[in-house]
Amino acid sequence: MSKPVAIITGAASGMGLALTRHLVSKGWRVAMADIDSENGSRLSSELGADTIFQQTDVSNYAEQARLFSRAFTWGGNRLDFLAANAGIDDKQSLYEINEALDADGIPKEMNLKTIRVDLDAVIQGIWLFKHYARKNNTPGGKIVITSSAAGIYSMATNPLYTSAKHGLVGLVRACGPQFSEENITVNCICPSFVPTGLCPPHVLHKFPKEHITPMSTVLKAFDTFIGDNTMTGQTVELSLGHLYFRKQPEWANESQKWLGEESGEFWKEAYESLATTEGNL
Missing domain, CATH: 1.20.5 (Single alpha-helices involved in coiled-coils or other helix-helix interfaces)
Known part of the structure; x- marks a missing residue:
């Protein structure tokens, strides 16, 4: 029997890298995707023949489409799992005072790269995954999306990031039950503060240690969803060592x-x- 095949975006660091190492140790083959080609290629070489690396800007549809096509072929026409994990923080402040103006004195378009990476690219990832999941010998597969605690609570310092992460929670709740009809599950994790490359080193150094959620909690959440064939449309908050399943608000x-x-x-x-x-x- 061939090994199960996963695509992990944002796989060259942080949660994506930890999940890559974890799945490889459990007998998976992993197509690693990241914009960081130098570290991604190096890490894939270190991890061995059960990984490949594809440089991918997930906000570019053509690049993400090439990733899926290559992963499916490399996996022997098989794709079992997508970890839509790549993410970035706000690249321009919504609260900016001295906005750059055009020749007519109108503020220039705001940089919405955060929305394209954190939300749009995830939707396109689901779009691509379902295409290949339907081609599996046994149609179906699993998707786990990395949202954030900012997908449940507001994060005033990063309103674009908050908007995207809230959007992912709604996306999962909307499409997860529908895709279950095709043996595809869609769930999301909402980690609290986990030390990753998204956090500037000087901030990480000052962050209170008692409020850090360990990577082991992240892996526990992924294992929970990967190991369950029926759970879908679910949102789980990760804080410290615990998983908290969050339901949508009660009907008014x-x-x-x-x-x-x-x-x-x-x-x-x-x-x-x-x-x-x-x-x-």
Whole structure:
């Protein structure tokens, strides 16, 4: 029997690297993706024949598509797992006072690279993964998305990061149950502060040690989702040594509950009618 195959983005450091080492130790083959080609290539060579490295800017669809195509072929036409883990913090402050202006005195477009990497690229990763998961000998697979505690709580210093990470929680809750019909599970982890390359060294040095969540908790969360074939659409918060499964808020009233839980057939018929109407134009 061939070994299971994973794609891990952001695999050259931090949580992505720890997960890569962990899965390889458990008999997986891992396609490592990262924008850092120097460290990614070196680490893949050190880890051996059960890894490959593909330099990938996940915000570039063509690069991410090449990653999936290569991983699937390298894995023997098999792809079992995606860890959509790559992420960056805010690259421009929403609160900036002296914005750069164009010739008409209007603020120039804000740098939204954070949204493209942390949210858009994850959606495209799901889009690509489902294509290959359907091609597996036994169709299906698992996706675990790295959100953040900032996907549950607000992080005023990084509002773009917060927006993207909140979006990932909603994305998982929306699509996870739907994909279960195809034997594809989609879940997300929301780590508290875990020492990674995302944190500047001077900040890490000053950060209170009693509030650091260890990498072992992150790996425990990944193992929980990888080892379960039915759990989907779930959000788990990671803090210190613990996993806390978070549910969406209670419905405000019966009308909201109907919209959220029982209106599926209405919307399905509405969109089908719309598609038919547009197709006849």
